[in-house]
Amino acid sequence: MDHAEITPIELLKQPFVIHSINTYTSIFVEVMAASLDLTDDQVQLLLRAMHRQATAVLKSKGVEYTDLKPALTPRSNRYEAAYIFDSSKATSWSYGSEFAMAWLPALRAAGGPTRTAILEGDIIGLPSPTIWQILDRQLVRPSGQEVPRLSSEQYYVVYFTNVSKAQLTALDQEIRSNSPAYLGFVDCSAWTPLKTSLPLPQVALRVDNKIITAEDDDGHANLRAYPFEDFKFDVVGVNEDLYSTLLDFRIDMGVPQWGASDSATALGVLSGTMRDIASMTLEISETRFDYLTSEEPGRGHGASIRKAGLAAFDRHELAAAIKKELDKSLLFNLRSVEGSKKVNGESVPAPENDALLFTVQVEFPDLDGVRQRYQVGIKYDATAHQGEVTTMFG
Numbered sequence: 001m002d003h004a005e006i007t008p009i010e011l012l013k014q015p016f017v018i019h020s021i022n023t024y025t026s027i028f029v030e031v032m033a034a035s036l037d038l039t040d041d042q043v044q045l046l047l048r049a050m051h052r053q054a055t056a057v058l059k060s061k062g063v064e065y066t067d068l069k070p071a072l073t074p075r076s077n078r079y080e081a082a083y084i085f086d087s088s089k090a091t092s093w094s095y096g097s098e099f100a101m102a103w104l105p106a107l108r109a110a111g112g113p114t115r116t117a118i119l120e121g122d123i124i125g126l127p128s129p130t131i132w133q134i135l136d137r138q139l140v141r142p143s144g145q146e147v148p149r150l151s152s153e154q155y156y157v158v159y160f161t162n163v164s165k166a167q168l169t170a171l172d173q174e175i176r177s178n179s180p181a182y183l184g185f186v187d188c189s190a191w192t193p194l195k196t197s198l199p200l201p202q203v204a205l206r207v208d209n210k211i212i213t214a215e216d217d218d219g220h221a222n223l224r225a226y227p228f229e230d231f232k233f234d235v236v237g238v239n240e241d242l243y244s245t246l247l248d249f250r251i252d253m254g255v256p257q258w259g260a261s262d263s264a265t266a267l268g269v270l271s272g273t274m275r276d277i278a279s280m281t282l283e284i285s286e287t288r289f290d291y292l293t294s295e296e297p298g299r300g301h302g303a304s305i306r307k308a309g310l311a312a313f314d315r316h317e318l319a320a321a322i323k324k325e326l327d328k329s330l331l332f333n334l335r336s337v338e339g340s341k342k343v344n345g346e347s348v349p350a351p352e353n354d355a356l357l358f359t360v361q362v363e364f365p366d367l368d369g370v371r372q373r374y375q376v377g378i379k380y381d382a383t384a385h386q387g388e389v390t391t392m393f394g
Contacts, residue, residue: 008045011052012272017335018051018246019065019072021269024262024330025199026244041272047245048269054242058212061236067207070115070162072249073332074361076373076394079163080188080251082198083171084139085156086148087122089181095156096120100226102179103158103171107206108231111170115207117249119159119200123152126197131155134186134194140172141184148183152197159188159200161249188251190363190371195253202248204228212236214243252330259330266331270356271382277331281386282323282378289315292392304374304393308364322376322389325362333359356380357390 006014023029033043055065074080083103087095099120106112123131128151135147135155160171168185175182186194203224205212211233215221221237222228228235238247252259260276268274284292293311294300305311310318339353358378363371374394378387 006052008049011048012045015336015338016048016051017066017333018047018269019069020246020248020250020332021047021266021334022245022248022250022262023265024250024252024258026248028241028245029265030261040268040274043265043274044268044272047265050242051246054238054246057238057242058236061210062234063207063210063212063236067115068205068212068247069333071117071205071207072161072247073359074189074373074375075162076361076375078161078189079165079168080159080161081163081168081171082186082188082194083158083160083175084135084183084185085158085179085181086150086183087154087156087181088148088150095181096224097226099156099158099179099181100224102175102182104226104228104231105178106171106174108233109170109174111167111174113160113163113167113171113206115162117159117161117205118203119198119249119251120157120203121198121200123155123157123194123197124199126152126193128152130193131197134192135183138186138192138194139184140186145184155183157198157200159198159251190373191252191254195251196255197253198251199253200251205247206233210234210236212238212243212247214238214240216240250330254328256328259328263331266334266358267380267382269334270336270358270380273382273385275385277329278327279385280326280380281384282319282326282389283386284315284319284389286315288389289318292318292389301392307366307372307394308374308392309367310364319389321364322362322392325364326360326376326378326387329360329362331358331360333357356382 058065085099090098092098131152139147172185211228213221215237222235263277264274291300293302293305295302310321335357337355339350340347341350360376362374362376366372374392377391379390380387
């Protein structure tokens, strides 16, 4: 069934997986809702239709939407990293293009991430002395290399998602060999104040040999005119509105009102009613608590619960601790799953077991005080505006 043949009712009944919806930095949905006076359920339909359209457009150009998940969602065993340049050392005003000639070869090298979101831009919004303090503490650089004291906006950032530990170093070494303006990188996987200064526009998504960029109304992709083809990439363009809403990675800048609006949209896509995550109640049933805290091999998430320092909590205390982190988190991996059950040993449909699910990344300090990341799965009851913790691992 193609896009033109499905009715709104049929579309909303279909199971789906949406890796990420960006209303955190993209205003497209907000503008559409305000200008057309859309109700919550109409916004839900709009976003479900946009997701279906984006999936179809990508497929027609040789990209499976499912393959974008590693680039668009945080992963507890992968890194987000900000590679930082001194733009005062650029030889032209087009320093973004100049620095691209340092990171593009690194991206193409054997050590580069094959599925990643790439964002770039100047550091803005924090006083220069604050940036100096952050970089002094967090910038990974050669021993003895001093951080130059620049104005904030003279630090230029190229940000990659879904980077392995080995790739962190490989990218660093390759970029350093290509540009004297390169300073080093900051691990942005867990919360760092640096993120508050990174409202970075996304340049592209890389999926294997394809580079996915926004395209304008005339169908022109790669609007920054970077030489992706010179590095053996095929450029794929997607309409700007679809791209900014469904294919943009969200760097969590820690702006509460942005996060509240973003979570309300995400829960609205699941339920048809826009209510933010802070107003959602959270519970852990006794059965689920036993599963979460079990350290039996092959069962449960007890090792993660213990590492997070939560092993002594009862189920109510554990739910409260997770809820406190949830209220600050962005929602990913939104999905509607059709229920099933076993009858005479065979799996049959069971609508009573249908589920709405999403995932958030939360952080807790380990026993040494180092903040660690965990992926928490939530089952959402839209009628009660209530969540139940299903998994927690990291």
